[in-house]
Amino acid sequence: MPLPYTELVMEHFRHPRNVGRIEDPDAKSIEGSPACGDMVAVYLSVDPETQRITDVKFESYGCASNIATGSIITELAKGKTLEEAKKISWKQAADELGGLPAVKAHCSVLAVDGLRAAIQNYEEKHGLVKERTPTTIEVLKKRLKRVMNPMAGLDLVRTNLVKDIELNQGAVKVVLDLPADHQFAANIREEIVEKIEPLWDIDSVKVEFTE
Ligand code: FES
Numbered sequence: 001m002p003l004p005y006t007e008l009v010m011e012h013f014r015h016p017r018n019v020g021r022i023e024d025p026d027a028k029s030i031e032g033s034p035a036c037g038d039m040v041a042v043y044l045s046v047d048p049e050t051q052r053i054t055d056v057k058f059e060s061y062g063c064a065s066n067i068a069t070g071s072i073i074t075e076l077a078k079g080k081t082l083e084e085a086k087k088i089s090w091k092q093a094a095d096e097l098g099g100l101p102a103v104k105a106h107c108s109v110l111a112v113d114g115l116r117a118a119i120q121n122y123e124e125k126h127g128l129v130k131e132r133t134p135t136t137i138e139v140l141k142k143r144l145k146r147v148m149n150p151m152a153g154l155d156l157v158r159t160n161l162v163k164d165i166e167l168n169q170g171a172v173k174v175v176l177d178l179p180a181d182h183q184f185a186a187n188i189r190e191e192i193v194e195k196i197e198p199l200w201d202i203d204s205v206k207v208e209f210t211e
Pocket residue numbers: 033036037038062063064065066106107110
């Protein structure tokens with residue numbers, strides 16, 4: 001039986017706004033949903049003077065609800081300051097769409113988490129993080145869950161590619177169960193560094209391969 005989607009959800013799903021990527025974005029994120037395993041990427045351009053979002057784009061690897069929510073929240077976020085955009089909630093997004101079926105709440109949560117993670121990425125890169133909680137192995141693991149294993153289309157942690165994570169006074173070492181000359185090794189290394197280095201108390205990130 002088809003899900004009872006509103007006209008508005010269907011309209012945003014068929015003609016999503018702001019789909020795609022920004023070349024050379026000021027911030028970006030990739031978030032995965034623990035509920036369904038789908039992923040969303042969000043890209044931001046930000047005016048450094050006013051901290052206003054001048055452009056925002058998203059790519060969804062999720063379902064119709066996720067695409068429709070990505071479409072509506074990027075519309076809502078455009079032109080807002082980072083502080084204002086942070087307050088956009090999944091509930092607000094779902095309301096703007098005329099409601100979503102209850103089983104699809106996690107899909108709009110995923111889109112909103114993607115936007116929030118991109119804002120966080122901007123704040124980390126620009127030293128704007130206010131809550132400076134110390135990085136732990138758990139935090140690092142969470143970041144690694146945002147790095148895709150291109151061979152599986154799922155994240156590194158879920159596909160058991162991460163063999164070891166070490167954290168020692170701001171120095172991080174990640175060991176991957178992958179040969180160093182693997183075709184995706186350089187890409188994965190780059191993405192790991194990109195996700196972990198912006199953390200306020202991290203000075204260096206080293207990625208090692210097992211073979
Ligand atoms: Fe995964 Fe909707 S079912 S994003």
